[in-house]
Amino acid sequence: MLNMIMSFGLPGVMAQGIIWGLMAIGVYITFKILDIADLTVDGSFATGGAVLVMSVTQYGMNIWISLLLAFIAGCLAGLMTGIFHTKFGIPAILSGILTQFALYSINLRILTCANVALNVRKYSDVVLISSFYTTDALIKCAIFAAIIIGLLYLFFGTQLGQSLRATGCNPNMSRANGINTERNKILGLVISNGVVALSGGLLAQYQGFADINMGRGAIVIGLAAVIIGEVLFAKIYRNLAVRFTSAIVGGILYYVIISLVLRMGLKADDLKLLTALVVAIFLGIPFWKKSIMDSRIKKGVESNVKNQ
Amino acid sequence: MLKINNISKTFNTGTVNEKKALINVSLHLKEGDFVTVIGGNGAGKSTLLNSVCGVFNIDSGSIEIDGADVTRLSEHKRAKYLGRVFQDPMMGTAADMQIMENMSLAYRRGKKHGLSWALTSKEKKVYKEMLSQLGLGLENRMSSKVGLLSGGQRQALTLLMAVAQKPKVLLLDEHTAALDPTTAGKVLELSDKFISENNLTAMMITHNMKDAIAYGNRLIMMNEGRIIYDVSGEEKKNLTVDDLLKKFAALSGEEFANDRALLN
Numbered sequence: 001m002l003n004m005i006m007s008f009g010l011p012g013v014m015a016q017g018i019i020w021g022l023m024a025i026g027v028y029i030t031f032k033i034l035d036i037a038d039l040t041v042d043g044s045f046a047t048g049g050a051v052l053v054m055s056v057t058q059y060g061m062n063i064w065i066s067l068l069l070a071f072i073a074g075c076l077a078g079l080m081t082g083i084f085h086t087k088f089g090i091p092a093i094l095s096g097i098l099t100q101f102a103l104y105s106i107n108l109r110i111l112t113c114a115n116v117a118l119n120v121r122k123y124s125d126v127v128l129i130s131s132f133y134t135t136d137a138l139i140k141c142a143i144f145a146a147i148i149i150g151l152l153y154l155f156f157g158t159q160l161g162q163s164l165r166a167t168g169c170n171p172n173m174s175r176a177n178g179i180n181t182e183r184n185k186i187l188g189l190v191i192s193n194g195v196v197a198l199s200g201g202l203l204a205q206y207q208g209f210a211d212i213n214m215g216r217g218a219i220v221i222g223l224a225a226v227i228i229g230e231v232l233f234a235k236i237y238r239n240l241a242v243r244f245t246s247a248i249v250g251g252i253l254y255y256v257i258i259s260l261v262l263r264m265g266l267k268a269d270d271l272k273l274l275t276a277l278v279v280a281i282f283l284g285i286p287f288w289k290k291s292i293m294d295s296r297i298k299k300g301v302e303s304n305v306k307n308q
Numbered sequence: 309m310l311k312i313n314n315i316s317k318t319f320n321t322g323t324v325n326e327k328k329a330l331i332n333v334s335l336h337l338k339e340g341d342f343v344t345v346i347g348g349n350g351a352g353k354s355t356l357l358n359s360v361c362g363v364f365n366i367d368s369g370s371i372e373i374d375g376a377d378v379t380r381l382s383e384h385k386r387a388k389y390l391g392r393v394f395q396d397p398m399m400g401t402a403a404d405m406q407i408m409e410n411m412s413l414a415y416r417r418g419k420k421h422g423l424s425w426a427l428t429s430k431e432k433k434v435y436k437e438m439l440s441q442l443g444l445g446l447e448n449r450m451s452s453k454v455g456l457l458s459g460g461q462r463q464a465l466t467l468l469m470a471v472a473q474k475p476k477v478l479l480l481d482e483h484t485a486a487l488d489p490t491t492a493g494k495v496l497e498l499s500d501k502f503i504s505e506n507n508l509t510a511m512m513i514t515h516n517m518k519d520a521i522a523y524g525n526r527l528i529m530m531n532e533g534r535i536i537y538d539v540s541g542e543e544k545k546n547l548t549v550d551d552l553l554k555k556f557a558a559l560s561g562e563e564f565a566n567d568r569a570l571l572n
Contacts, residue, residue, distance in 0.1 A: 159412075159421040162405075166413050169402040176361070176400070177469070178387030178418040 012134035013259045014252050018141040019202045020221055021251025022148060024229075026196035027222030028247050033156075034168040034188040036085075039096035041222060043103030044077040044193040045215030048200025050110040053118045053210035056126055063126050067201050074197020075190045077103055082186030107212055114212045118204060127205045137206055144202070145248050148195065153241040155191075164188055196222075217272055220279055225250035227282040309509040310337040310360070310477050315369030317355055329355040331533040332369070337477070337509050344520040345513045346552070347530035348564055353513045356530070357479050360511075362386045374476045388418020391470030391508075393463065393483040393499075400466030403455035407446055407465065410454055411435040414469030442468055442498065460491035464498060471502045478503065478510040485515060496523070517549045531560045 023045060030038035048070040055066035077099055084095035108114070120130045129137035155161045166174045167184040174181050196218070204210040229250030233242060258275075262268060317330040329352045337343060347353050359366050360373075362383040370379045373389045394400050401410050412426055412435065432450065439447035442464050446457075454462060463483060470478060480499060484492035500523055503510050514520050520527055526540035529552070536559045539547065556564045 155423075157426055158423045159416060159426045160423055162409060162413065162426040163421040165405060165409075166402045169404045170399070172394070172399050173402055174413075175383045176387055176390075176392045176394075177413050177416075178384050179413070179421065180384050 009134055010256070011138040012131055013255050015129065015134060015137040015141045015206060016203070017252030017255035018138070018145050018248055019199050019206060019251075020255065021225050021248035022141075022145050022199035022202070023196050023218060024222040024225035024247040024251050025148065025152065025244050026192040026194075026199070027219060028226050028244065029152075029188055029192040029195070031223065031226065032168075032243075033165055034185060034192075036092040036168075036185070036189070037096070037219075038078075038081060038189060038192060039093060039219055040077055040081045040099045040103070040189070040193055041096075041196045041218045042215045043100035043107065044074045044197045045200040045203075045218045046107050046210070046212060047073050047077055047103055047110070047215075048197025049204035049210035049214050050107050050116075050200075050212075051197070052201035053116050053204050054110055056118060056123060057116065063128055063205075067198060070201035071194045071198045074200070075194040077197070078189035078191070078193030079186065081193070082189040085189075086182040086185055104212070111210060111212060115209060117209045120208050129202065129206050130208065131206055141202065141206075148198070149241055149244045149248070152191075152195075152244060156240050160187075217275070220272075220275055221251075221254065223283070224254050224275055224279045227279065228253050231282070309339045309341070309374055310335070310511075311370075311372040312336070312356075312360070313370045313372070315359055315366045315371065317359060317364070317366050328533050330359065330366070333533070333535055334369075335528070335535065337511070339509055340507045341526055342503050342508075342510045342524035343512070343526045343528060344524045345511060345528050345530060346515070346517060346520045348556075350532075351530040352533040353530050354481055355533075357481050357511060357513060360477070360479060361390060361392060388473075389476040391417075391473075391475030391478040393466050393470050393478075393480045395482040395485050397459040397462040397466070397486055400469065401454045401462050403453065405454060406451050407439070407454055407457075408432060408435050408450040410465065410469060411438065411450075411472065414472040417473045438468060438472060439465075458491075460487050460495060463487060463491075463495050467495065467499055467502065471506060471508065474506055474508070476509065478508045480510065480512040482513050482515060484519075499523075517552050521545075521547050521549070521552070529556060529559075531556070536560060 023041065027038070027041060030036045051070040051073045052066045055061040055069050056063065061069070080102070081095045081099040084090045084098055085092045088095075090098070118127065120127060120132055129140050131137065156165060163174065163179045164184045164187060166177070166179060167181045168188070171181045174184075200215065203214065226247050227250065229246030229248070232249065233246035258271065261274070262271070266274070312333060312335040314332050314334050315330055316332055319325075319327045319329055327350075333352070333356060345353050345356070358364065360371060362378065362381060366379070370377060372378065373386075376389070378386050378389065392400070402413070408427060412431060415431065415435070436447045436450065439450065444461055444464060446461065446465065454465065457465065467483070483499070484495050487495060496519060499512070502508065510524070512524065521544070525544070526538070527544050527547070528535050529537035537555055553564055
């Protein structure tokens with residue numbers, strides 16, 4: 001078993017897992033903290049990759065500046081969703097779908113075609129991580145993730161960050177305490193999609209290209225990572241930094257599991273079906289738990305009545 | 309302190325469900341006034357309070373708090389003037405956040421939320437002292453999630469949060485209705501204590517006529533969107549529940565109908 005794991009290149013799989021885990025942190029911010037299911041990420045992930053690749057290949061920019069630009073592009077995508085949601089009064093989920101739809105055109109504009117390569121041989125001095133040097137990529141991704149988690153942890157400990165958490169937790173209470181919930185929702189979407197685009201930029205470097213479809217299903221993978229992390233860390237689930245880290249661990253585990261089942265003979269074509277079903281089941285568990293509890297309580301009441 | 313001038317509010321205008329919730333209501337409160345509000349179901353009590361909070365825009369009239377016209381101000385901007393406790397104990401606090409985090413949100417009501425650290429050790433001391441006023445031992449579990457508290461504890465915390473930053477007007481919307489009688493009594497005592505100690509201007513909706521008489525220096529009765537009876541001073545002190553019921557029958561021409569009031 002161990003041989004099998006090593007043979008498919010565990011470091012590389014884990015590095016990819018961390019990148020998707022970073023994306024999952026973006027999903028965590030909207031889905032768990034703001035209580036919004038934001039589908040923008042499917043588009044903004046690719047936007048991040050596209051902006052990074054084009055900045056490096058077409059404009060010869062520094063990789064860090066390119067990453068920053070990818071982050072900003074993601075922020076703008078989040079801003080668009082936020083404005084649709086709060087200023088146009090469109091339900092959050094539909095706002096995300098609209099932006100994601102629009103981003104397909106925007107991403108094509110940025111990339112100019114469906115797929116642009118970031119040749120590692122040519123840009124070896126530029127790119128930070130690459131699938132050709134998996135161990136190196138794994139270490140760098142881990143450091144990168146740690147920095148992002150640290151920054152987000154600090155942010156959510158500030159007065160502003162705290163008011164953002166309150167907005168997601170109880171909007172009525174937030175407004176009663178003078179918090180501008182609309183602005184906070186926009187801000188949360190902006191930060192979330194910035195992080196998502198940043199991880200898109202990392203993946204484009206790692207795989208050596210940006211693709212118009214690279215973000216397809218990102219929301220589902222993000223949710224899978226968040227849920228796996230949640231199940232594993234349920235007991236020590238208090239600190240926000242731990243929760244963010246659990247999303248990263250969830251991302252890694254998701255990728256390790258996927259790689260294993262592919263090794264064991266599952267067709268890659270069936271992967272998305274499998275992921276969707278797993279995520280649906282895990283999302284359903286709290287609901288089933290509740291309805292089982294409810295039916296038990298009802299039965300308890302009935303038997304009490306009979307006894308009387 | 310609070311001037312409500314001729315306000316009206318109709319819900320679902322132009323549909324079969326049209327409901328005139330408030331009709332030309334005026335009410336002026338002086339600083340330190342503590343008004344109790346009673347009335348039947350759908351009398352407009354909550355609508356009146358929510359108009360002051362800015363939960364929705366009113367159709368006509370104006371609202372002034374401490375000389376400032378807030379009629380068109382959004383809900384979160386008005387919050388700096390107002391302390392609020394809701395009927396639902398779940399509504400006034402953020403369940404997934406710690407007790408002290410909730411306190412710090414309330415302590416910063418109406419102020420800018422900047423990028424400085426939210427919980428400083430200096431502030432924690434302040435919150436600890438404030439929480440000890442409740443006598444519930446919450447000061448020793450400041451890092452517990454509010455969701456772990458009972459309804460009564462949460463309501464007491466919400467009350468403390470409403471007065472943490474002295475409000476111009478404190479609005480209590482049947483804030484003890486969802487609690488058991490003993491806890492309700494305690495929360496009511498606390499409310500009265502905070503109001504008199506800080507000389508707060510307050511409005512309290514209640515379904516309990518005894519409480520409405522016992523607390524505050526003024527009482528108003530509402531029916532079908534209007535204030536039909538307004539009494540204060542000695543006259544209010546000497547009221548009995550019977551007087552109120554008779555008054556209601558005489559002024560509105562019908563029996564007092566409030567499903568919860570009947571139970572008392």
